[in-house]
Amino acid sequence: MISIKGLTKTYRIPQRTKNLFKDIFFRTYKEKKAIENVSLTIDGNELVGFIGPNGAGKTTTLKILSGILYPTSGYVNVFGFTPFEKKREFLRQIAFIMGHKNQLLWELPATDSFRLNKEIYEVDDKTYKITLDELTELLDAENLIHQPVKTLSLGQRMRVELIAALLHRPKILFLDEPTIGLDIFAQTTIIDFIKEYQERYKSTIILTSHYMQDVERLAKRLIMINHGKIIFDGLLRNLVNTYSQQKLINITLLKPLSKEFEPPEKIRIHYQFPQLQITTHKENIVGVLAYMLKKVEFVDVTIEDEPLEDVIKKMFVHH
Amino acid sequence: MKRNLKIFWLLSTYSAKTALQHRVGMISFVAGKMIRFVFYVLFIYFLVSKTRFLAGYSLQQTIIFFLTFNFLDTLAQLLFREVYRFRPLIVSGEFDNVLVKPYHPFIRVLIGGVDIMDAITIVPYLAFLLYFVLKIPHLNAINAVLYGGFLINGLLLATAFHILILAVGILTTEVDNTIMMYRDFTKMLSLPIDIYKEPFRSFLMFVIPVGIMMAVPVKILFGLLTPNMVIITIMISIVFTLISFFTWNRALKRYQSWGG
Numbered sequence: 001m002i003s004i005k006g007l008t009k010t011y012r013i014p015q016r017t018k019n020l021f022k023d024i025f026f027r028t029y030k031e032k033k034a035i036e037n038v039s040l041t042i043d044g045n046e047l048v049g050f051i052g053p054n055g056a057g058k059t060t061t062l063k064i065l066s067g068i069l070y071p072t073s074g075y076v077n078v079f080g081f082t083p084f085e086k087k088r089e090f091l092r093q094i095a096f097i098m099g100h101k102n103q104l105l106w107e108l109p110a111t112d113s114f115r116l117n118k119e120i121y122e123v124d125d126k127t128y129k130i131t132l133d134e135l136t137e138l139l140d141a142e143n144l145i146h147q148p149v150k151t152l153s154l155g156q157r158m159r160v161e162l163i164a165a166l167l168h169r170p171k172i173l174f175l176d177e178p179t180i181g182l183d184i185f186a187q188t189t190i191i192d193f194i195k196e197y198q199e200r201y202k203s204t205i206i207l208t209s210h211y212m213q214d215v216e217r218l219a220k221r222l223i224m225i226n227h228g229k230i231i232f233d234g235l236l237r238n239l240v241n242t243y244s245q246q247k248l249i250n251i252t253l254l255k256p257l258s259k260e261f262e263p264p265e266k267i268r269i270h271y272q273f274p275q276l277q278i279t280t281h282k283e284n285i286v287g288v289l290a291y292m293l294k295k296v297e298f299v300d301v302t303i304e305d306e307p308l309e310d311v312i313k314k315m316f317v318h319h
Numbered sequence: 320m321k322r323n324l325k326i327f328w329l330l331s332t333y334s335a336k337t338a339l340q341h342r343v344g345m346i347s348f349v350a351g352k353m354i355r356f357v358f359y360v361l362f363i364y365f366l367v368s369k370t371r372f373l374a375g376y377s378l379q380q381t382i383i384f385f386l387t388f389n390f391l392d393t394l395a396q397l398l399f400r401e402v403y404r405f406r407p408l409i410v411s412g413e414f415d416n417v418l419v420k421p422y423h424p425f426i427r428v429l430i431g432g433v434d435i436m437d438a439i440t441i442v443p444y445l446a447f448l449l450y451f452v453l454k455i456p457h458l459n460a461i462n463a464v465l466y467g468g469f470l471i472n473g474l475l476l477a478t479a480f481h482i483l484i485l486a487v488g489i490l491t492t493e494v495d496n497t498i499m500m501y502r503d504f505t506k507m508l509s510l511p512i513d514i515y516k517e518p519f520r521s522f523l524m525f526v527i528p529v530g531i532m533m534a535v536p537v538k539i540l541f542g543l544l545t546p547n548m549v550i551i552t553i554m555i556s557i558v559f560t561l562i563s564f565f566t567w568n569r570a571l572k573r574y575q576s577w578g579g
Contacts, residue, residue: 011575068418070572083574091421103416107337116333119325149549171579 002042002065002172002204009034009060034060035228038074044171047198047205048236049219049236051212053316057228058208062174065206066096080171092121095170099180102157103164104149110147110160114167121168126192128167135163155186162193173197173205179214191217212309224315231319236308243315244306247285249278251292252300264291274299279306323426330432334400338435343437352440359385359509374513379451380541381511388509388533391470392502393441395477401431402481406494412577414489429481443510452540462540465549469536472556476532479556479563487564489570492577501529508533528555 005185012029042048050060055125063069064076067083067090076083081090090243103119104113118128126259136142139159144152152160158178166173179187191214198205198218209215215222215236222239224232253274263269267288268279280288293301324548338345363385363443367378376384396403405428407416417427452458452466480501504527512534524530531552538544544552 063415066419068415068576069574086418088421091419096415096419096421098415101411101413103413105333105337107340108333112333112336116326116329119329120422122322190565223357 001044001077001079002040003075003077003208004061004065005075006042007038007061007064007076008036008072009057009064009069010072012141033228035064035225038225038228039270040223040230040233042204042206044079045198045202045206046221047194047219049215050206050208051210051215051222051224051312052208052225058225059176060228061225062096062150062206062208066094066174067091068096068159069151087089092168093171094174095165095168095172096174097161097165097176097178099177102149102161104157104161106150107148109146110149110164113149113164114145117164117167123168127169131167131169132163132298135166138196139163139189145230155182155189158182158186158190159193162190163168166197169201169266171203173203175205175209176209177209178207179209179211187211187214194218212307212312224312226316226319229319231315240305240308240311241284244311245281246306246310247282248304248306249280249285249289249292250279250300250302250304251296251298254297257296261295264288320414323422326422326426327432330427330430331336332432334432335435348436349439352436353443354565356389356440356444363510374511376511376513379454380537383448383455383540384511384534384537385449385509386451387470387537388505389444390441390448391473391477391533392505393437393444394474395481397434397437397441397475398430398474399481400434400437401428402484402494403498404431405485405488409492409494410489410577414574415576418574425482428485429478435489455540457527459542462542466536466540469539472553473532473536475560476528479560480532482567483563486566486570487509489574504529505533511537525555528552528559531555 011032011034015028015030017023050058064071065078065083067086070084083089104110141159143161144156179190195218207218220235223230223237246289253276255272270277363381367373367381373381417424484497487497508529510521512530535552
């Protein structure tokens with residue numbers, strides 16, 4: 001289990017003035033709280049989406065949980081270990097994958113990095129072979145691992161990066177924007193893989209991503225952080241039920257709207273024949289729908305929840 | 320230990336593989352080092368042949384100072400080449416990838432693997448050094464053993480210096496200038512320390528103990544160091560090493576992991 005209580009991390013940021021002499025010899029610092037009094041628990045075998053705008057404190061939290069950063073104050077316990085002590089038994093159980101950073105030997109084939117990790121994590125020959133075969137198959141990377149890393153595209157490199165990070169079958173996975181900069185195909189491959197990996201190895205995974213589709217597809221539980229404070233921690237479903245007040249009605253029309261058509265009150269309409277999209281408060285949905293079905297001729301009607309991204313955007317604006 | 324050696328071996332192999340991909344660069348590097356070495360030997364020769372003695376040392380003794388410096392300096396570069404590549408890791412935040420692995424970070428950022436190019440250049444330095452040391456008239460066996468011991472002490476001090484440079488790198492993201500300062504100070508010890516006036520000589524010996532690294536082993540070889548001085552130098556080495564480890568641990572606590 002991962003447990004955090006009252007966790008705070010403060011960065012010291014040097015302040016620049018117009019006086020170079022003062023900047024060099026009498027520099028002043030501003031303290032910025034990257035995370036403030038954060039508390040949460042995550043059970044084993046859970047996959048949690050951790051989201052927030054840039055600078056919200058997501059990566060800082062992950063870095064404290066993995067022992068990279070030393071917390072300013074608070075209690076952190078990850079599966080019985082204090083991360084910053086960097087005990088070998090702890091580090092052998094975790095993997096930290098950063099979408100915008102590279103852990104592979106740049107000029108050499110990925111297999112060389114795999115061999116190095118095998119020794120670092122003390123993986124025996126048999127487990128190494130089985131895991132490598134499994135991961136390369138799951139990620140369809142058989143042809144990539146023998147090429148110098150510098151010749152791989154970003155999407156290919158991320159697949160190989162995942163293999164390198166998971167060869168020791170970590171119990172806890174910190175995934176920081178693993179799909180950043182990837183095209184839709186590469187994104188799908190990575191997301192499918194994470195899902196499959198979690199089901200197969202029962203790992204605890206904390207995922208940060210700017211792409212809501214990633215989080216929506218993978219995580220049941222969502223933790224939202226803004227300005228270093230947790231503003232929501234719960235099931236994704238509850239977030240939508242509680243905070244989404246809007247519904248979308250999509251109507252595919254048979255004929256264009258007549259000039260006499262008058263929309264009902266308190267709705268927003270987006271119309272481009274044959275598509276008519278209506279946004280309304282969820283309490284009005286029955287009335288609006290009944291009215292529209294009487295007034296227009298249509299081919300198809302669908303009702304959708306407000307997009308998750310919009311719900312989340314609104315939440316961040318209010319916090 | 321066995322595991323660490325295995326990792327060290329792998330990193331050295333990969334370092335060699337990478338270096339061999341840039342053959343022209345590799346040849347130029349080794350050739351450049353050799354040319355610099357030859358020119359410096361000629362410089363010492365001309366310097367001492369005109370005056371006979373340099374700060375009381377003969378040509379042969381001066382050359383031993385120079386070769387001891389070269390041997391230790393190259394050995395330090397051979398073992399600690401990764402320190403020269405540390406800044407990009409800190410600036411980009413890729414040092415994070417080192418910190419989450421279950422080994423001591425020094426295996427990767429301090430030692431990292433033998434640099435094959437320095438491994439090539441150290442062979443002639445060592446051969447010349449042995450040749451000149453063995454040519455010392457009436458070489459005292461105890462002094463020779465102590466010389467070996469203080470070479471190891473010099474290497475330990477070089478390790479402490481490099482750890483300190485890494486720590487400064489973490490605290491300030493500055494590595495290149497710190498390492499150049501270190502190299503400039505050690506380079507001053509390619510000639511006998513006695514050519515420098517006080518208090519600068521003491522500064523080199525006791526404050527930034529490059530003198531203990533480079534000059535003390537040779538002085539012991541020539542039987543020029545008192546037992547008191549030997550004890551003081553050992554104590555300074557221990558204190559300096561402790562300071563470097565303390566600074567490293569402090570730096571790790573203050574590491575800010577730049578680059579998102």
